[in-house]
Amino acid sequence: MNLLSQETSPYLLQHANNPVHWKAWNTNSLDEAKEKNSLIVISIGYSACHWCHVMEHESFEDQEVADVMNTNFVNIKVDREERPDVDAVYMKAIQLMTRRGGWPLNVVTLPDGRPIWGGTYFRKEEWIQTLGQLQEVYLSNPEKVIDYAEKLHEGIQLLSIIENKKSETTVNQEDLIPLVEKWKEDFDWEFGGMSRSPKFMMPNNYHFLLRFAFQKNDMKLFDFVNLTLTRMAYGGIFDTVDGGFSRYSVDNKWHVPHFEKMLYDNGQLISLYSDAFKLTKKPLYKEVIEKTISFVERELMNPEGGFYCALDADSLNPENHLEEGAFYVWKIPELKTIIGDDFDLFSQVFNINTFGLWEDGNYVLIQNKSLDEIAKNNNITLSTLQKKKLFWEQILYIKREKRSKPRLDDKCLTSWNAIMLKGFVDAYKALENENYLVLALKNANFIIKNLWSNEGNLFHNYKNEKSTINGYLEDYCFVISAFISLYEVTFDEKWLHYAKQLTDYSLEHFYDEKSGFFAFTSNLDEALITSHFETEDNVIPASNSVMGKNLFLLSIYFENSYYEKVSQRMLQNIMPNIQYPSAYSNWMDLTLNYSEQNKELAICGESALVYCSKINALYFPNVVLAGTKKVSTLSFLKDRFVADQTLFYLCQNRTCLTPTDDFQKIVSNLI
Template identity: 30%
Template sequence: MPNRLATESSPYLRQHAENPVDWYPWGTEAFERARAEQRPILLSVGYAACHWCHVMAHESFEDADTAALMNALFVNVKVDREERPDVDAIYMQAVQALTGQGGWPMTVVLTPDGTPYWGGTYFPKDDRHGMPSFTRVIQAVANAYRDQPDAIARTTDAMRALYANSSRPAGPSGTVDAALLERAFAQLATRYDRPLGGFTGAPKFPQTMALDFCLRWHARSGDALALEIAHRSFVAMGRGGLFDQIGGGFARYSTDAEWLVPHFEKMLYDNALLVRLGVHLWQVTRDEEVRRITEATIRWLAREMTLANGGFASSLDADSEGVEGKFYVWTAHELDAVLADDAAIARAYWRVQPGGNFEGHSILHVPVAPALVAARLGLPEAQLRSTIERASGALLTVREQRVRPGLDDKVLAGWNALMARALADAARVWHDPAVRALAVRNATLLRDRLVNADGRVTRVLSGTHGPSIGPGFLEDHAAVALAFLSIHELTLDPAWLHHARRVADAMRLHFFDEGTVAWYDTPSDGEVLITRVRELNDNATPAGPSLALEVMLRFGELDGNTAARSEPLTAMTALAEPMSKWPNAFGYLLGVAQLAIDGAVAVALIGDPDSAGIQALAAAVAEQYLPTLVLASTGGETASAALLEGRAAIGGTATAHVCRNFRCAMPVTDAATLLQQLCTPLAVT
């Protein structure tokens, strides 16, 4: 018989609806029962694409004996971390404090008031490899709650103190200036894996936000190593097994240092951040391999992740038919059978050999630069490329007949907004109408289904036809506002500027505390939890406060508000020392700091957005990598930002005004002169 999770909106929670565990969703019902019966709460947190979440579910939560023990000892609560990042963040902080590490599945035991007193991650069904069995662990934890109240009280007191300390805004730890950016890059460079790309260690994550900062630092300083780190790392990931060589899109991370063996789940947010990085790398390098990787990822998004309503699904599972990676791997025999005359070239390109490189199969990867492969085969590189494109298409057709990994089709506002912003950049830079349509359609869905009349953002749209549920968090509001600004830059339609401002105003009203001058991840009128979450460092996605500071800075530039630049700089001083010491954890904020330090390259385009003149000027702006670009257009309507006020079209001709530090150069009407202004310091008037 299905449990209480059967009616939940989350695909992850519904995966557990047939468990014999008496699961509750997060909510008052579970806590009321725990208080009434004085039982501890066993909180299990995971997400739909999590491989080890599936393993623990199969081993323990689907086992009748284990479930009976859980039901006898605890009130059991299941949470989708993607729907409730606040709950996940609160209890992950506890697990990391208690054990020194974290991850998913996350298992935490709470007192009936929600205070954690024990936590961990994955536990096997039986004792193995030095790990205690899940049943042995939960029996011990339940016994401690019953028999050792003083010890439990000491732990819960320590947890409450931890939360109290972490919620207090810190004082300044340094100055946010160009010297900080230089120190942060120097620290990043010490961890650069020069032979393999990325940063040293395994497992190896893309760390896209740190790579983005390297690219920004190169644009600011001309540092060749900074460009090498960003470019070499992106290409290495794109040639590795981390990247789906057949269908496009990046997996979550590589289990090794060589980018070969991925954890096969594909997450929307990773690919959003990597698409945007790829577009910007191409602007700097004009490397066609970077463009192919990026465009292949966009095609994957359109083919496999785009729902009928224009929303983007959250993730693709790592497993199919209960086996991790089965959907993606090949044997040499399969390539020979599918590719016929192209097989020998394809096997050499992807280094597919008998026996494979992963559990008897091969993860396709490109271990040698394509030009070198072509030289070894005695082929022109163009012929190699056309052969590989033909082979990829044939293999993709065959692969589509396999049992597909599970799709988590919930639409998350913040993650969709990150992707819409990346697509808007791609469409603007590459003048691609199909990508433009994909971006605008997604942003329109966000506007119509997930943004209320007062600018409040809802977190989740459940599937293609489901309801909008759950109040949005800081990251949702900030990412949506930034996406709408990017759609305005793409379409030059001033309506998107209005939509962005509406969301930004709601964000400040509900997430900024004037007293502590701090941004919080949860709204002031949201559910009261054991602490109010305030995540300052990047995780898999940019930290909400970092995104919010960028929104404020961009609107400050649009509105000619110098105070809007000083406030974020002051807010960042508390993190000045951590940013320089641990830049991998603050990559996005370092980019925001650069915008605050240098100010924007602000461009106002005046004229009909559909006219050839405006399109030529917009194309000139898109030619350059301008990491602090702020672009606005009246679209023929009344100015909606100070940057646009008083700007005129010279002689009725489409005109561009370029400004830095709230001072503007002479207006121009031709693309060549505009390019020159963008590339050189302004002669201000």
């Protein structure tokens, strides 16, 4: 029987009424396969995944398919967001077998979980035929199947091995220059991003490139990042009506998105646009930040201060069928009725023309000219056009709210909540909107209350007042990072002590001394078929690269040489092996922390928070900031507080200048 109705994951619950006898990933399901000596079908996806829905409708809702699966296999459904460890292991297997990956991810394994075959999306007939062939071979020639599984398993394990060179060499800043030059060869100088489609936003890539351009005074690179952020904000991938970004664009001009909206994308993009706004003061970037935060607060925030995961790509169309993007697209007759006499001007702004046409008469709103240019072409003032655009978006929002909304994935994940928490903090730094800090603190307290156990471990998930999955490295690294960022705006040292507590727990339960890296899963969890060490930055930075940056910062705050040693050793093992810079941008960002431009600033005195806000509103990615309004025992601040004065201590390479009360002098020395 199908047991998924007992689960809380929205993705698993979507499959609870399938005729397939689905089980969740747990000890009982795996033990049953061993007892029956049965092959296992492991099908992995997530609730907002369009092609997961397609395969469900074509195959998993079909009784003929279910009969084949139920007769011969133990069938396990996995929410990749709840079990990223399982997803990572079998994604490696798929990539070894097919040289590509994606979701839905479907593998068939031996009873012990070692894979023998897999792929992504399959049509019904191909799925049935393949399962039948696999079962026949397994029964008639099990030795052949087991031999293949053993060889594939060896390959998966080899992928997990990271060579620990135990190098003591210093981090060489010059190594970054050829990597960035190589990277530039893939730039799309017309629409921004990389010269390919589909286009993923990859916020961490542009976070690094923006910093590199700033610190190296590379104006051409800065222009490219600015082009990319502008084009993404103009594109249909950004929902100008309601705020928030979709997961990726299927084309090269950021026009037609894969319409799901993910929490982790939006959290990182708020941080990225906040940094870019500090440098440029570009009104478009402020608009993106404010709209995206409003969207998250309105659609993805629960009453307790936690953030939900995602909105689905699919929604009900006028014929009441699930269709990708139905909630978001527009047709000309409807737009003419809504916009009225301004339709021609509206069409110029949002390209209701061949440039903005998607398919089947549907338009996805996209800009390709600035409002200033359009205003001049139409002999109207910029302020008039800005007011009109705001009004159009408001009436479109009201109209769209009457449509059937995309389905909500209402579970909370610790790692993604922490990413969004940091987004709120970064937006507060850039825009100084107090409400953003209030919401960030509310979310931090939600994490502490619901996702941090009395035993010291984090949980990964939360729904219906329950947390059931032990935390992964991604949960620890992002919560630590978010807590450090809270310290940077509040100077409340409890956030640093929380970060240190979680770091020490991570070193005890995740750190592998032999490899010099952190495993993805805790040593308290039941082992999978192979260990997983996440080192490549993707749409979310690798948990090891984030830990490397955390350790670097905490080594300064607490003057902890061991933290620095672990961070530096990871970086030294990664940097010589980089072939694709885009997959290691967070490591490259960490490399910049070891440059001569990196500095530490302590602000001590009654006015510490006033100057803290001033510093945070400026773009200084090379500065580690600390401060206090009273006597502090924090190692970096010890003996630096002087009553009735506000003093600035600027340090570099553990050497500090004479303290000063001249703020402008300090700012001029930070660059």
